[in-house]
Amino acid sequence: MSLPLFQEVLAPSDCGCPGCDARRCAARSARVGRATTGALMVAVATATTVGGAVQACAAEPAAAAPGPAAAGHTAVQATARQGAVTSRTEIIRHAQHWVDRGVRYSMGSYYEGYRQDCSGFVSMAWGLSGSQWTGSLASYGVRVSKSDLQPGDMLLYHNAANPVNGSHVVLFGGWTDAAHTHYVAYELTPPHAMRRVTPFPYWNHTSGYVAYRSRAVTPGGGQGGGGTPARPAQGAFPGAGVFGPGQHNTYITQLGEMLVQRGGARFYSTGPGPSWGQADQRATAAFQHAQGWRGAEADGIPGPDTWRLLANGTGHDIPAASGGGGTADGVPAFPGRGVFRPGQSNSFVTQLGRQLVKKGFGQHYAVGPGPSWSESDRRNVEAFQRAQGWRGADADGIPGPETWRRLFR
Template sequence: MTVPAFEEYVPAIDCPCPGCAAQRRSAAGGLPTRHGGNPAAHGARRVMVLFTTAGVVLSAGVLESAGAVADPAPVPGTGALTGLAGPLPDSPQGGPGPLRGPGSGVQGAPAADTAAPVLRPTTRADIINRAKKWVTAQVPYSMEKYWSDGYRQDCSGYVSMAWNLAGNEWTGSLATYGTRIAREDLQPGDILLFHNLADPAKGSHVTIFGGWTDYTHTYYTAYEQTKPHARKQTTPLAYWTNSGSYVAYRYKGLTSGNGGSEATPAPFPGAAEFGPGANNANVTRLGTMLVARGGKRFYKVGPDPVWTDADRQATRAFQEAQGWKGAEADGIPGPDTWELLVTGTGHDIPAASGQNGPAGVPAFPGRGYFRPGQSNTHVDRLGKQLVKKGYGTYYLSGPDPRWTEADRRNVEAFQKAQGWRGTEADGYPGPETWRRLFA
């Protein structure tokens, strides 16, 4: 299996700045001919090419557990294949730029700085469909050319196109359009991004996550722009090289397709809205979200607009469930607490010791147990109850302690039977799904 080659947009060849001049001087020698280089043809441009010997068997070190959120500081030139392929050649990285097309101006001109990224609403289906268009058209890889839709034909231009961004971004700016997520939470349309901050010219790359291809979640379908053209291919998590340094992101402008947002549907209203003396609709909304995440026991009445100690206790319990301590778990919601609540991510409030739900329903253990890569007794118990209730259609074997796509689809079927749609029927059990399933 051959490691692909990719490169990014570079500054104009006649740019007079010292950095570009230094890059042109160091590129003058070009790559060795045996590695595909042609000094006379390349001139002042440097190309990054990744090589591997044909037929090399990928070592186990390439693969990572899908449940791990492994994001160590990037180490230039490292990766599972470094010892086999040698150090990675340099490749300059360019900054953001506008869309390009007939009459659009000078190619490569920088985009105007903005205070915040412009987010165009889109859905997961739209992202994947746009990604497929380039694959079907076999759009050639180029760090200088632009496709008919105006997007640059390199890896970051490809993601800019799929996310429907207003311009061409690069690996150093794409993260501003996304929310960082755990790898175990990856869904189609999310991206895996490696931007080598120490030296962006070495190894930086980005792929679009298309879905898991095996039950162990060590391989996924990657949509990417690479030489010779855009492709869709089964890829080890997170990538062939620098695997441990890829970070998962979800587009901030993502919608569910029915007007509901899957990312950040409402901005944080501000800390002044919460705390002693507060009386407003945001307090009610906070309490409602906390109850949905396992905080019902803290409220004897409510939630309602008046801030009470129940709101503080429930908020603190949710913060502590994330592993936060001290000032990070003071019972007053901040931007991070709010984002986890409105996006339905993070860990739920665990049940009190010895607490069971109504009518003998076992306490909901928390959403974190039911995610790709998880293996525990709660998954096994859930699966057996689904079968008991007549929702085991998708099990070809099992159920067992490992969370699989079959579990998700069976849960989804049960949720839809309750009349739920959209994000309420995403196949991941919450407290209400759990209560109804075991009632």
């Protein structure tokens, strides 16, 4: 992302706390609004120096040209929420709201009162009074360690020497593996807001990311109204209550990822994801049956023993489906999106890569293809998708059922 343009103005006080920062920004914005009626957008900022470090906040313009968002939605600039979000569940819900609407990345556009870039996205999810940037977001949080990361925290990389060179921020959505090498990231990055499994701490600048928790989040989680419960001890079973119809949380995604690694990919046509579905229950039941369990012990709802075997990588894998598995037109059954993600290594990745080469879309392979999912695989899939005339989210390089069908038909 690029550094926003800021204009230094005289602060009305010497206090550099986030609250005073926000009030100065709001006051400045109001003055600008009265003077710029009819303007497309005016970007103003207030900057203060605290302990030698510059803090800045982007003022809300009086009027702005609507920024692009998902089809059917108008990106109007509304008033930003007042009052920081105190619940991790609400932070993730706000982030998912922009993901669901496919809010497009644009540093010059606003959606629901917040700038459509990475720091505006986090500002929105945390409920800040206006859009911050990577150089000011840290002042609204407290540093936490990797071992203490919880959903709703942010991972921030601010390159103070050259802010336009790689500065970025994402929201942490929960671990996807017991080894804590990958996590669910919510972020606004080109081309649009997304939720994806990401290597810790990020794809690049891996030594520069710092974890922060919003100062407004209440101790113990502030969950309120369901969602992901307060995190149990590392590797511990989160409780049967987080699984089942109507549940939506990061533990369901973690369960699905572990089941995919143990042979359950065929049960997922999409996902795994945070909303409990038939695919999760069927894959869990298949794993339980593989252990020789029957009856209530294989009802498809994970208990402590099911979770322990999956988390520790012990027990028996889900056996391959009998009787083939292809479709009527000869296309092999789609194994599910979960097998095509960073950190995954399986025969389906090899099968995909070989078919891409066969179809003439293997130009990004320096070696391989092989069983470990890589950026080369993703770029080759993206090239194939673009050759179908797809753009945006339809050409993200992650194969879905239709990509798979066209590739193998």
